[in-house]
Amino acid sequence: MNINARGDPGRAVSRRFSAGIWMFGRFVDRFATDGYGPEVPMPDAIRAAATVEGLEAVDLNFPFWGPGASLSAVRAALDETGLRAQAITPEIYTRKFRLGAFTNPDPKVRQEAIDLVARATEVGQELGVEYMKIWPGQDGFDYPLQADPRQLWGLSIDGMQKVAEPHPGLPFAIEYKPKEPRTHMLFSSAARTLLAIEDIGLDNVGVLIDFGHSMYGGESPAASVELCLAKGRLIDIDLNDNFRSWDDDMTVGSVHVVETLEFLLSLKRAGWDKPWKLDQFPFREDPVQAARASIQMLSALLDLADRIDDERLAAARERQDALAAQALVFEELFGAVKMPR
Amino acid sequence: MNINARGDPGRAVSRRFSAGIWMFGRFVDRFATDGYGPEVPMPDAIRAAATVEGLEAVDLNFPFWGPGASLSAVRAALDETGLRAQAITPEIYTRKFRLGAFTNPDPKVRQEAIDLVARATEVGQELGVEYMKIWPGQDGFDYPLQADPRQLWGLSIDGMQKVAEPHPGLPFAIEYKPKEPRTHMLFSSAARTLLAIEDIGLDNVGVLIDFGHSMYGGESPAASVELCLAKGRLIDIDLNDNFRSWDDDMTVGSVHVVETLEFLLSLKRAGWDKPWKLDQFPFREDPVQAARASIQMLSALLDLADRIDDERLAAARERQDALAAQALVFEELFGAVKMPR
C-alpha cells in the first residue's frame, strides 16, 4: 500500500475541504473552565459543519461527545447532511491517559489506550473512514529527569504496532506536535516521527502534518511535506495558523500568508488530491464563520498558486534566488505592482 | 501608601510560604476536558494546602469554586486550618468574559467585570486580605488587525481605576502575562504594566511579578523586580518555573536554578518580608507534594543566598564579571569544587 496521499503530479489540486469536528464543538481551557460556549453534542456539530460551503468531510473524535451522541445518531447526522467521515481521532488524551496513553507507566492504562483505538477503528471502518488519526497527546514528559527517553520510545513503537498491525488495509496517521499538553511530546517533529515509523515497521503507518505544529516546532512546513513525501509516508495535512510559539489554531493564513502558500505549492506539485483539512480552535469566533474564512483564504491561495509560473519559480529556486522567487508570488498577489527581479 | 513590599534592606528574608489555592483544585485543559482529576471544592483545597509544612496563607479565587463553597464554608476552612487569606483573585476570565473583562467590546460585560471585582473586594476585606490580585486574562487580542490598541489600553486603564479607586487603603496588584489565553495580552510585561499604572494614577495599584510569566516574556525576572521596586510598585511575586516559551507552571527551580536564585537575591537585597508565594499547575503530580518540592527548593536556595558573600558578589557585578559572579554561587552550590575566579 502506498499511503502517500499524492495523486498524479501536475494534475489540478482539489478545491474540496474537510475539518476536524472539534472545531464546531465546545472549547474549554484551564481558565475558562466553564467553557467558551455551551455544550454541543457531536450530531449538532456535524449539522453546523454542514452549513459551511465546500466542506465535504469531517474528522470525528471517538468516543463521540455530548448527550445522545451514539453511533447511530452520528451516522444519521452524516447521512442527513451528506458529510463524510474522513477520519477518526480516538481521544487517548483525556483524564485516564493524563500520564500517557501508549507510554503510560501503568500497563493497564496502556492496554486501555490500545483498546480505545481498537474500538474507534471498528467504528471508523463502519463509517468508511479513509484513515485513523493517532495523536497520543499525553505521551511524553514534563520535567527534566522525569522519564527515560528509551522507554518512552519503545512504548510508543509498541503501542502503534498494536493498534495498526491488525488493520493492514487502513492507514494510521500519526499527528506530531512539539508540546502541549506535555512540555515535551514523544512524536514531536516530522523527522522523529518518520524514524519511529521505521521502527514500527508497518506499511500502513504514516504522518499527518499539522501546519501549525510544524511552524511552532521550528520546521519549514513545506520542507516537512517534501520529507514525508520522499519517505512515502504522508497521509494527510491539517491547516491553521499561529504565532510560531504555540498551537494557537487560528484561521488559515491569518498570520503567515507566504509560508501557507509555500506549503500549498509543495502539495500541489505532488498532485495533492485530498480535501484540504482544517484544524482550528475558534475560541471566541463563530466556528462556521471561522471555517469559511479559512476556506476562502485557501481558495484564494490555491488560485494564486495556479497563476504562478511554475517554470519561472523552479528556475528561481534552482538559483536559490530569494528575491526572484518571492517576486513571482508578490507580483501575482499585488497585481500591478512590479517587484524587482 | 508605599505598596512596595520591601522591608528593611539587609534584614533576614522570610522563610514563610503561601500559594494560590487553584494549585490544590482541579485542572482542566482543552484536551483533557474531563479534568486531570475529580472536582475539589475550595474548602477541601484549603484543607489540602494546610497539610503542606510551612504554608501559612493562600490566594483565593472568587467566586469560590465547587459545591458548598460559600463564604462561611471557606472561612471555616481557613479558621480550622489556621491558613490566612493573603489575596483574592476575581475570576474575570471565565466564559462570560471570553472577549475581555475590562476591555470587552460590550459595556455591559465590562460593568459585570467591575462588579465582580467589587464583590470580590468586599469578600477580601471581610477575610482581611493583604491585597487584591487582578489578572484580566481575557483582555488583549488574538488576531492581527482585530483590535485597536488605543481602545484596549484606555478600557484597561478605566477598568482598573473603577475597581481600585473606591478602596484607597487596599493594594491592587496587576499580574502581567505575555499570552494565554489570548495570543496577546494587554498587561504583557512589567514595563507596560508600570506605564499603565502611571495612567491609572492611583497610589494603591501595583504589580505582581510571576517568575514564569517574566521568563517566557523574555525578561530577566531579577531586572523586573528591580524595575518595579524602583518605581515603588512591587506588591507581590509568584514562583514557579517553565521552559521559557509557555506558562508551564512547574515546581520552583525544576528547570532554572540559577535565575531563580538571582530573582531571590534581588528580593533579599530589598529586605523582602512577605511569604514566598507559589503559583503552579501540577497537572499530573500530587499538588501537596509539588508544593513541598517547591518549598524545599526555595528553602535550599534561600540558604544558599545566605551563604553567598554579598560584598564579593557586589564587587563581581560592579565589574560585570560574569564568571566571578557565577563562581561565587556555584562554589557554594557544589561545595568542594573550586570554580575559577
Place this chain on the structure above:
Amino acid sequence: MNINARGDPGRAVSRRFSAGIWMFGRFVDRFATDGYGPEVPMPDAIRAAATVEGLEAVDLNFPFWGPGASLSAVRAALDETGLRAQAITPEIYTRKFRLGAFTNPDPKVRQEAIDLVARATEVGQELGVEYMKIWPGQDGFDYPLQADPRQLWGLSIDGMQKVAEPHPGLPFAIEYKPKEPRTHMLFSSAARTLLAIEDIGLDNVGVLIDFGHSMYGGESPAASVELCLAKGRLIDIDLNDNFRSWDDDMTVGSVHVVETLEFLLSLKRAGWDKPWKLDQFPFREDPVQAARASIQMLSALLDLADRIDDERLAAARERQDALAAQALVFEELFGAVKMPR
C-alpha cells in the same frame, strides 16, 4: 518640542523612503569572518543607495567606514547623489565597547562612548540630520548574576542624559532591541525604553521602533507604535522582517504581510509624514535589489492601506471582530475572493 513624528491625522502618508547605509556596506558574522562580500567604503555605499528608486535619505554610521570615508568624501557623495543624511548612528558597539558603552564598568570607556556620540552629533548637525539614533548594542548583560540591573539602568540614564542634554533642539532616538549582541539588552522593549525616557527627563529623547526588534521581542509592533505615540515619544521607525525569534533583518513583508500592514495602518492613522526607513542585512542578496523589493512591498501595502475602508475597519475593531477586520484586508488583497463577514 514635540518629537512625535506624526503629521496631520488623515492626510496622505508619504511614499518616500530612506535606509540605513549599512545595508549597502559589507556584512560580517562570526562564521564568515572574511565577510559576505568585499569592503565597501561609505561613499560607495551612498552611491549604491542612490540607485534605488524612491530612496531619498540615509542613516549613516559614525565613524564613517572604509578607506577614504572622510566627512568631505561622505558629503560629496551625498551632494552628488542628492541623498539626504536623515540620521547618524554612532558606533558605540565595536570592540572598545564590548562590555558596554554607557553601562561599561570602566568609567573611562563610558566617557569614550559619550565623546563618540558627541563627535557624531557634531557631524550630524553639520550634515543637517533630523535626529541622532542611539543604539547602545553592547549595553546589557549575558549571564545570570553578571550585572546589577539597578546599576545598568542608572548608567544608561546617565549616558543618555549626557549625550542629549547639550542639544535640546535635536531629537535623540533610542532604538530598543531584546538581544544581540548581548543575550539581554538594557533597552529591550518599547515600554522599558519609555520608562527610561521618563527617568532621563529630557524633551528631546524618544524612541525608534524597529519592526523586527518589536516582533521578536514578542510585542505587537502596531501596539508599540500606539504606545509611543500616546506618550509623545515616537521619533522614527525601521522596517524589515524576521521569523520572530531573531533579528534576521530580511526584506519587508517577506514573512509577515499582515502584521506589516497593521503596523503601517497605525502610522497612517497618525498621519505619518516621514520617509519609510529600511533596516536590512541582505547577507546573500544584492542590497540594491533587496531595497527595491522592500520599497515595492511597502508601496503595495500602502496602496492596500489606502483602499481599506477606514470606517468599516474601525467598526470591526470596535467590536473586536477578528474575522471581519481580517476580511476587509484580505478582500482587498485577493480581489474577487469574498471573505465571510
Place this chain on the structure above:
Amino acid sequence: MNINARGDPGRAVSRRFSAGIWMFGRFVDRFATDGYGPEVPMPDAIRAAATVEGLEAVDLNFPFWGPGASLSAVRAALDETGLRAQAITPEIYTRKFRLGAFTNPDPKVRQEAIDLVARATEVGQELGVEYMKIWPGQDGFDYPLQADPRQLWGLSIDGMQKVAEPHPGLPFAIEYKPKEPRTHMLFSSAARTLLAIEDIGLDNVGVLIDFGHSMYGGESPAASVELCLAKGRLIDIDLNDNFRSWDDDMTVGSVHVVETLEFLLSLKRAGWDKPWKLDQFPFREDPVQAARASIQMLSALLDLADRIDDERLAAARERQDALAAQALVFEELFGAVKMPR
C-alpha cells in the same frame, strides 16, 4: 565500524576534556566588525588552550587561521603542548560558501567545498584525528519560497557521500543546528540528520550533538543522545549553554544545570569514554577562564552524577515520577535539604 562513541555501559565516565580551538581565537560579529579582541594565530590559540587544566585535545578549524598557521606550526604547537588533535572542522561556511557549500546552486562552488573537506581530511589524517566534523553552516535557506527542499536535501546527501566515501575508516560527524547563519539550516535536528544519514548510506557518517543547538532547537538533549545511540550513530557531543532561543555558546551549566546533568546521565549510562568537549564563544570573557569554568562545572556535575543512586533514579523514571526523580538529584545537590519523595 561502530561509530557510536559509547564504551562499556556502567564503567566510569572520563574526566578528560577537549575544546574547539575557535574558543581561544578571535571573535567577530556583525556589529563589532573590528573583532572582540586582537587576532590570535592558531598556534597561539593552541598554547592558550594548553594552559587549561584537564584539557587534552582540540578540534581544529581548517584552513588553520592567522599568520604563520602552517601545518608544521600547528603540529609544533601540538607537540610542544602535548595537546592532541581530536577533530578537524573544515571551514565550509566562509564568504565563498555564503550561498551554501554542498547545497550551493553553483556546481563549481559545491566542488570547492568537497575539495576543501578532502584537503582537511588529509591534514586530519596526518594529525591522527579521531573524526572529521562537518558543519555545513551555510547550507539551508533564508526566505520562504527561496529553495526547493528536495534539491537541498539531495545536494546535501550527495556532498556528504563525496567527502565520506573515500575514507571508510574515518568517522565523519555531522553537527546539526536549527539556524544561524541561515534562518533555516538543512541539518537542523538530530532526527532529520539521522534520516539524512540513512540516505547517505555510509557506515562512517554519524552525528555530533551540540548541547546548545539541541536546546534551542526545542529538543530534549538527553533524548537526542538516546536516539542517536539507538541508531548507532553518535560520534561526539559539544557542550555549552544558552537561553533556548539562540546559540549563545555560554559556559557549561551557566543557565541549565538540571538539563546538563540529565544529558551527562544519558552519556554516563552508555559508558561514554571520550573527552567532554567544549564549544563556546566567550565574546567578552577570558577564554581560558571560560574553559576552566566549564570544566569545573562539568567535574562537579559528573561527581554529582556518580553520587546519584542509579537504581532509585531508574525506578522513579520507570514510574515517570517527576518529583521523585528530581528529588534524587536536588538532595544530592543541596545536601542536607530533604526534598519530598
